[in-house]
Structure formats: structure tokens, C-alpha cells
Amino acid sequence: GDSVTQMEGPVTLSEEAFLTINCTYTATGYPSLFWYVQYPGEGLQLLLKATKADDKGSNKGFEATYRKETTSFHLEKGSVQVSDSAVYFCALRGAGGTSYGKLTFGQGTILTVHP
């Protein structure tokens, strides 16, 4: 079945540092890829998405590129802020068979940004 693997956390950075959170996936066909963010005490919010190979999703300074050849969707931000402290989830939506339409999530990465 489909699976998503995220880099182990937690990640601790200083404000204005560069952020990368790695995400790789296994799936049949061409799934859609997502990054969700969860702030303390809240539900998940969609951060960005990409629906086909080489698409780049971007939002709030975060970017991720759908790399079919490496089955990856790494999240990056050039300069993090304290307000970016949250849990980040990589996810895919299945494209075929019994996985069609279903979201599969990675383990989540806790990001803490210090002033």
C-alpha cells in the first residue's frame, strides 16, 4: 500500500535559519502530495500541495517540489520565524485502486524555532 516517510524530528532552529524537512513516498500511479501544519491545540491545516510531477507548491514562504524520479516532496523555507513552530505532516492522496482518494500521512515532524 501507499506510505509516506518523513525525516525524524524534532527539529530545533534559530529564527531566520533555513529549514528543510525531508519527505519520501511510495505509491502506485501519480498521487497528489500535500504538506499539512498543526499548530498547538489545533487541527491540521493545508499548507501547500502539488498534484503532478515537477509541480511546486508554495505558501507563506514554504515551498515543496513534486519529484517523481526521487519520489520526494521535501519542505523548505529560507528564513523561519518563531510563529512557524508547529508539527508538519507530509501526506499523499492515493491515485488508484483501493487507495484512491485516501490520505496517507507521514509521522509528523515537530519544529521549534527560537528567537
Place this chain on the structure above:
Amino acid sequence: NAGVTQTPKFQVLKTGQSMTLQCAQDMNHEYMSWYRQDPGMGLRLIHYSVGAGITDQGEVPNGYNVSRSTTEDFPLRLLSAAPSQTSVYFCATARQENTEAFFGQGTRLTVV
């Protein structure tokens, strides 16, 4: 516009008790689903529904029942709670099965 509303936000149960987690949406979305979130495991799909009157099992359905009598509501029932069901539960909706998902704020359940 409330979006996706989950109640209660917190609940403590004793082993063997039953309860229902409520999920209501006002976005007229056809697709609704329940996930549980456990440390180091991300979110796992429990049950889902593609429309009123239709439900199906996800990855971890054992110990949970659902029904979908209306478009707006998708309750999750625990018939006999077990400590292994201690988790944070999220309801999510989408316009259709393959479109963006919107999440509720979660219910933190502890079974002692």
C-alpha cells in the same frame, strides 16, 4: 461559517464504557472521515464516508463504528473503550474524495 466542528474536545473514559464522538460540518461536503493521531505514527484512517448512507473501513477500524444518516453529521462510536484507544481523534471533510481535506480541532480521548 463554523466549518468542521468536533465535540467534545476532551474526554476521559473508563475501560468498557461507550461513547460517541461527534463531527458536524456546514460546508455541504460529501466526503467525511475519522483519523486517530498517535505519537510517531502520524494520522491513521479509521472510517470514511463518500456520502449519506455510505460508510467504509479505513486502516484501523476495529473497535469503532460509524453511521452517516445525513450529509452534515458523521459520529464515531466506541462501544467498549480500551486503553489502546487513548488518542487524539480528528474528523476531516472534503467536497469529494479526491479534493482538499478540512480538519476539525480534534478530540483528545483518554481511556483509563
